[in-house]
Amino acid sequence: MxxxxxxxxxxxxxxxxxxxxxxxxxxxxxxxxxxxxxxxxxxxxxxxxxxxxxxxxxxxxxxxxxxxxxxxxxxxxxxxxxxxxxxxxxxxxxxxxxxxxxxxxxxxxxxxxxxxxxxxxxxxxxxxxxxxxxxxxxxxxxEALGRIRNKVEYSSLPGHLLPARFTLSELQSVYENLLGRKLDKSAFRKRMAEADFLEPIEGELRRASNRPAQVFRLKDIKSLALFDRRI
Amino acid sequence: MxxxxxxxxxxxxxxxxxxxxxxxxxxxxxxxxxxxxxxxxxxxxxxxxxxxxxxxxxxxxxxxxxxxxxxxxxxxxxxxxxxxxxxxxxxxxxxxxxxxxxxxxxxxxxxxxxxxxxxxxxxxxxxxxxxxxxxxxxxxxxEALGRIRNKVEYSSLPGHLLPARFTLSELQSVYENLLGRKLDKSAFRKRMAEADFLEPIEGELRRASNRPAQVFRLKDIKSLALFDRRI
The missing domain is CATH 3.90.79.10 (Nucleoside Triphosphate Pyrophosphohydrolase)
Structure with missing residues (x-):
């Protein structure tokens, strides 16, 4: 010993x-x-x-x-x-x-x-x-905040802070809240589709001010999806 | 206790x-x-x-x-x-x-x-x-190899494995070796310039087969420079 x-x-x-x-x-x-x-x-x-x-x-x-x-x-x-x-x-x-x-x-x-x-x-x-x-x-x-804010730029991280069921508008709001800046709506939706971490909940729509919005959930609540480049 | x-x-x-x-x-x-x-x-x-x-x-x-x-x-x-x-x-x-x-x-x-x-x-x-x-x-x-190979895609990592003084062609070779694929020369040089981690050594040129090449060193041998997107 x-x-x-x-x-x-x-x-x-x-x-x-x-x-x-x-x-x-x-x-x-x-x-x-x-x-x-x-x-x-x-x-x-x-x-x-x-x-x-x-x-x-x-x-x-x-x-x-x-x-x-x-x-x-x-x-x-x-x-x-x-x-x-x-x-x-x-x-x-x-x-x-x-x-x-x-x-x-x-x-x-x-x-x-x-x-x-x-x-x-x-x-x-x-x-x-x-x-x-x-x-x-x-x-x-x-350090933890640095890691989180960096990951917001290129991952599905904000989705893990939402309720289990959310619309794309709600998701975009959380990205904007954590990033501290506004995002272009169509570019945002394109990036979310490419990253492929959302699952539409069949038949579930939420009525907002104008037209009904599709409701989504995360495909995997235990891991982040990473993007190829910053949002 | x-x-x-x-x-x-x-x-x-x-x-x-x-x-x-x-x-x-x-x-x-x-x-x-x-x-x-x-x-x-x-x-x-x-x-x-x-x-x-x-x-x-x-x-x-x-x-x-x-x-x-x-x-x-x-x-x-x-x-x-x-x-x-x-x-x-x-x-x-x-x-x-x-x-x-x-x-x-x-x-x-x-x-x-x-x-x-x-x-x-x-x-x-x-x-x-x-x-x-x-x-x-x-x-x-x-795990370590996964981290390294991932970082090669978006950082100055390969430069830390070279001798202290190297040309851009030598640097490109190491990227290609670690990535296992060829890179476009002019796009590579543009990305290296943007990432701003190389310091030209004044007056030091290396003679290769065709024309003399500028010799560089890393600005900082103790930390990696990170790129905005993958190489």
Whole structure:
């Protein structure tokens, strides 16, 4: 046995989640208020230790934390990055494996009662939430927002924040909301058709101000479709 | 102290590297022959425990392993992904934080004597090296190759595998080699100019078969330039 087989030489490891949903105010992120030291009473990204006796793998650990905090089981989940250093946690050399989860408006609504008492949705403001959060979580949240905003440009990401059934106009609104700019309607529809990630719901039309609009759902709620070039 | 503050509940954590260079045979990856169990005598990606007494952060750990194996200190280094599960290492619940490193032809040549005795360059064949390697490293290598091949389509990645000084024809050859298809010369040169990652070396021309060609270097050897759309 070498010194590095010794448990005393192992870093601390947590899985932390940047969980996003769309509210009337725009993109929101789930924060939890910490009960214990360090940073007791402060807000942080939801996360937790890996339970090596129960979690089969990292994604299972992420899904467990997600379910504990939101009641949701199967949204879009993506590993963002792993950060680790001697100084980021006062308890010792610490690794955080960070995941991004996107919750549909339906999931947020249906699971409202299942949400943990210490958790709250907070609107995104610029690169964060407008107030300090625990550990290096402000930097992790900033990275997550960068990844999301970049992916909006070339993926089906906004569709994962909508209710399960939506019209193309509603989808275009979410793209415009996240991009912060208007899109040409016919170019947008052409790109969505090319990317081939929407499924029309047979016979289901929604009446808007002028003519009835086809209702769609995502072909796959667990993965993003990627475009060949930016929208 | 909760049970999860206890060292016995911490996973094992290693940093593992997919280190690539370009040889006359094409893309090559550095493998090391394992001296100790598990998988003693088998080939694996180079890696090691995080030294929580010495490594300031994960990237420092990756650079330490890189230097130990190749003698190289400052190439392009990118975190690929983190894998972790109960079953991937017979010693216990194990996390591997995987990095990709790209070594320039000059670094490979200059550091030949500094390379670890247990390390060897092996040509990439398809999604791997054509023979089994230890742990889940074949899957990690496949992921790394997927990331690299995808990035060739929309980044300056091939430039990081060339010698420090190269012509546009040499750069185009590496793109073509990694993409496995021919590119139009004038469209290629237009895209390189737009991407703005090359610096002409003043007054340095290389004589080829017909007319003298301008010699270039990368503006930044530590990060990739990303294109707006695929090449």
């Amino acid at each position: 070498t010194t590095h087989d010794n448990d005393a030489f192992k870093p601390i490891a947590t899985v932390d989640l940047a969980i996003f949903s769309l509210s009337p105010a725009g993109l929101s992120v789930l924060l939890v208020r910490r009960a214990n030291a360090p940073f007791a009473g402060e807000w942080a990204l939801p996360g937790g230790w890996i339970h090596i006796d129960k979690d089969l793998d990292l994604e299972a650990a992420a899904r467990r934390v997600l379910k504990e905090k939101t009641g949701v089981e199967t949204p879009y989940l993506e590993q963002l990055q792993t950060t680790g250093s001697a100084g980021r946690d006062p308890r010792g050399w610490s690794i955080s494996i960070v995941y991004i989860a996107l919750l549909s408006a339906d999931d947020v609504e249906k699971r409202r009662d299942a949400m943990a008492e210490d958790a709250e949705w907070r609107p995104v403001e610029g690169d964060g939430v407008g107030f300090p959060i625990a550990f290096d979580h402000a930097a992790l949240l900033k | 909760t049970t999860h503050d206890n060292d016995a509940f911490k996973p094992i954590a290693t940093v593992d590297l997919a280190i690539f260079s370009l040889s006359p045979a094409g893309l090559s990856v550095l493998l090391v022959r394992r001296a100790n169990a598990p998988f003693a005598g088998e080939w694996a990606l180079p890696g090691g425990w995080i030294h929580i007494d010495k490594d300031l952060d994960l990237e420092a750990a990756a650079r330490r392993v890189l230097k130990e194996k190749t003698g190289v200190e400052t190439p392009y280094l990118e975190q690929l992904q983190t894998t972790g599960s109960a079953g991937r290492d017979p010693r216990g619940w194990s996390i591997s934080i995987v990095y990709i490193a790209l070594l320039s032809a000059d670094d490979v040549e200059k550091r030949r004597d500094a390379m670890a005795e247990d390390a060897e360059w092996r040509p990439v064949e398809g999604d791997g090296v054509g023979f089994p390697i230890a742990f889940d490293h074949a899957a990690l290598l496949k």
